[in-house]
Structures are given as structure tokens and as C-alpha cells.
Amino acid sequence: MATFRYIVDDVDQAVSFYRDQLGFVLDQQYGPAMAILNKDDMQLWVAGPPASASRPMPDGSKPAPGGWSRIVVVVTDIAATVEDLRQAGVRFKNDIVEGPGGRQILCEDPSGNVVELFQPG
Template identity: 65%
Template structure:
């Protein structure tokens, strides 16, 4: 089992995004500070601005959401899922890309964190 932590600007918005669009289930919530979601064997921690994970580092840098590191979610029928998510207003960074192992597209959660949707080749 793997655990991934994403910093988010709003825990409630992030819960809604991941449960509505990507099939995660809410397991536990700690008010506006943090939530724990689950999908298959992935545990996903969403840490808001009040979470200990968002505290400044000793050198003064503050952890922020966004960037290019990402969680990869395997899906079936990538074009249909991407179309439904676009229709719901989910932002995407690119169009579907074909690669040697399958197809992928990058969407953003409400805090700008990247999620790669990946459909493996048959």
C-alpha cells in the first residue's frame, strides 16, 4: 500500500474533487486541516493550510500546492472521463498524449496539484 500527501488550499474542495471525479472514498476528516481518502491500495492525505505539513521549514520556505510531481491514476476510457471532467469545469494542462505504454492527460485539482490520468495499452 502507498500513501501520498498533497498540500491543498481547501480540504473540502479537494475532497469533493477526488471523490466526485476520481473514485476516492473519504475515510477520515480532521476539520479543515486534513482528510484521508482511499482508492484501491492508495491512501491519499489532503493537508490544508492549517495542517502541520504546511508549516514553514527551518530555512523559511513554506510548503505550497502545485508543481509537476503527481499521482498517477489508472483509468479506463480516458477520452470519456476527460470529457466528463472538462464538462464539469476541471482544468487540464494538456490534451491526451499517446505514449509507448498508453495514453495520458494532466488535470489539476482545485489547488493546482497535478493528477495524471493514465489509460494503459491493452
């Protein structure tokens, strides 16, 4: 099982997004500090401000949400998924694009972390 960690601004918001919008299952939550969610053979750890993963580094830099690294969630009908997510108020960075392997679009979780929705072609 692959495990990923995202730094988030609010663990409850992140849990709601990944569970209610993208079909993850909440495994454990440690208050506002951290939650562990699962989808298929992927595990996602979301770490909020009180989490040890959010502590400043020795050089003073602070872990923060966002960036271009991302998890990929495979969907069977990207157009319908995007429509449902848009109606739920999810932010998208682009429109659906087609490539040699399928179709994809980038959305953001409530903290601005990028999630790629991908439909194999």
C-alpha cells in the same frame, strides 16, 4: 498501500474533487486541516493551511500546492473520463498524449496539484 500527501488550499474542495470527480473514498476528515482518501491500493492525504504539514520550514520556505510530481489514476476509458471532467469544470494542462505504455493527460485539483489520468495501451 502507497500513501501520498498533497498540500492543498482548501481541504473541503480537495475532498470534493478526489471523491466526486476521481472516485476516491473519504476515510477520515479532520476539519479544514486534513483528510485521508483511498482509491484501490493508494491512500492520499490532503493537508490544508492549518495542518502541521503546511508549517514553514526552518529556512522560512513554505509548503505549497502545485509542481510536477503527481499521482497517477488509472482509467479504463480516458476519452470519456476527460469529457466528464471537462463538463464538471476540471482544468487540464494538456491534451491526451500517447506513449509506449498507453495514453495520458494531466489535470489539476482545485489547488493546482497535478493528477495524471492514464489508460494502459
